[in-house]
Amino acid sequence: MTTLSAPRSDAEATTTVVVPLAGKAYDILIGPGLIARAGAEIAARFPGARASIVTDDTVAGHLAGALNASLEAAGLEPQTIVVPAGEKTKSFAVLETVVDGLIAQRRERGDLVVALGGGVIGDLAGFAASITRRGMRFVQIPTSLLAQVDSSVGGKTGINTPRGKNLVGTFHQPSLVLADTDALASLSPRHLRAGYAEVAKYGLIDDAPFFAWLERNHGEVLARGPALTHAVATSCRAKARVVVADEFETTGARALLNLGHTFGHALEASTGYGERLIHGEGVAIGMAQAFRFSASLGLCAPADAERVAAHLAAAGLPTRLADIPGDVADDETLIALMGQDKKVKRGRLTFILARGIGEAYVANDVPPDAVRAFLATERTL
Numbered sequence: 001m002t003t004l005s006a007p008r009s010d011a012e013a014t015t016t017v018v019v020p021l022a023g024k025a026y027d028i029l030i031g032p033g034l035i036a037r038a039g040a041e042i043a044a045r046f047p048g049a050r051a052s053i054v055t056d057d058t059v060a061g062h063l064a065g066a067l068n069a070s071l072e073a074a075g076l077e078p079q080t081i082v083v084p085a086g087e088k089t090k091s092f093a094v095l096e097t098v099v100d101g102l103i104a105q106r107r108e109r110g111d112l113v114v115a116l117g118g119g120v121i122g123d124l125a126g127f128a129a130s131i132t133r134r135g136m137r138f139v140q141i142p143t144s145l146l147a148q149v150d151s152s153v154g155g156k157t158g159i160n161t162p163r164g165k166n167l168v169g170t171f172h173q174p175s176l177v178l179a180d181t182d183a184l185a186s187l188s189p190r191h192l193r194a195g196y197a198e199v200a201k202y203g204l205i206d207d208a209p210f211f212a213w214l215e216r217n218h219g220e221v222l223a224r225g226p227a228l229t230h231a232v233a234t235s236c237r238a239k240a241r242v243v244v245a246d247e248f249e250t251t252g253a254r255a256l257l258n259l260g261h262t263f264g265h266a267l268e269a270s271t272g273y274g275e276r277l278i279h280g281e282g283v284a285i286g287m288a289q290a291f292r293f294s295a296s297l298g299l300c301a302p303a304d305a306e307r308v309a310a311h312l313a314a315a316g317l318p319t320r321l322a323d324i325p326g327d328v329a330d331d332e333t334l335i336a337l338m339g340q341d342k343k344v345k346r347g348r349l350t351f352i353l354a355r356g357i358g359e360a361y362v363a364n365d366v367p368p369d370a371v372r373a374f375l376a377t378e379r380t381l
């Protein structure tokens, strides 16, 4: 018989997932108290480096003081750059203020940019790090569920343009990820649910048992119980596996992480990157649509599509165009936005479709007419 005992300290409660990329391997530490320990963890790995914290004006109020104190105590001479919270911050204008701030702070190539915040901050600060002085190192301290399970891992960085999501950016891996599960205490329920969509994505792509586990345990995950930490660690392991297999999204393995994003990104862009539809919500609708599209093409059982939508709805997520407040852009606008997707090859649309739960695959060359016919049915839901 195995006797389980509670961890005696935050350090003992920490899970480490390694992203073993050749020449640029890094650790993801997951657990409580990591912001308080950030200075020690960073200084031990990057002796002599100084740190610039990039955060948003919401996260700053909750967590920047504690992080600053920890980095200060470890001799990292922290300075902070604060930008507005929200998706609109992933823009050229805000990128310029971050890059200028790093240069004004006289940070060198060997110093560290520390992204403290959700996916918006991680994508923006990571991009700024990748271009400032032709490439600074950076550390991700993800504070939203979405950032802890997805955006802080894998090195996709970037900003949006009015013509589409993440259309300007780089691949630039972080040097360390510190996912402090205590930080999630102050995250709003809406943003927690949005992050949950990306958790469910890992089950839908290739891990049916994890999806079934989520169906049983989503209440505890969303109640921020111990199941939440399990969900974060399982998600990070899944993402690390995919990123190591296909870092630059060339073989198709990484494209699977785009499940729900062809539809979702078009919806986000068409709603102006505002509060009407946040990324995880767009992904939830997009994943439900990807399964309904697959069912309509005879690829997967309609019951699977219904099960996916039912689970996302049970988690409080939108699953239909009608769930988006206000008018939704017309089909031609959405198809034009999908045409800007980075998976497009020689003008042909690519979707992530599914043969069932946990059986997603990359479908190249989906005819726009099939998408048009499908969207027409979506308007009736």
Ligand SMILES: NC(=O)c1ccc[n+]([C@@H]2O[C@H](COP(=O)([O-])OP(=O)(O)OC[C@H]3O[C@@H](n4cnc5c(N)ncnc54)[C@H](O)[C@@H]3O)[C@@H](O)[C@H]2O)c1
Binding pocket: 056, 058, 059, 062, 085, 086, 087, 090, 117, 118, 119, 120, 121, 123, 143, 144, 145, 146, 147, 150, 151, 152, 153, 154, 155, 156, 157, 165, 166, 183, 184, 185, 186, 187, 188, 191, 194, 195, 279, 280
């Ligand atoms: N690079 C990638 O691989 C990747 C993966 C998934 C998503 N993304 C990107 O991530 C972004 C979405 O990330 P997000 O959902 O974290 O959005 P976000 O960064 O806007 O954070 C959501 C909101 O929660 C607030 N917040 C964050 N942490 C908090 C905390 N601990 N306490 C209180 N408030 C907190 C933020 O201020 C913000 O208002 C999108 O731009 C998306 O494109 C990138």
Ligand SMILES: O=C(O)C(=O)C[C@@H](O)[C@H](O)[C@H](O)COP(=O)(O)O
Binding pocket: 150, 154, 156, 165, 166, 198, 254, 255, 257, 258, 261, 342
């Ligand atoms: O890491 C990846 O690869 C992903 O696709 C993860 C997605 O959840 C994320 O939203 C990503 O930013 C989308 O990438 P994009 O290349 O489609 O913009």
Ligand SMILES: [Zn+2]
Binding pocket: 150, 198, 261, 279, 283
């Ligand atoms: Zn995403």
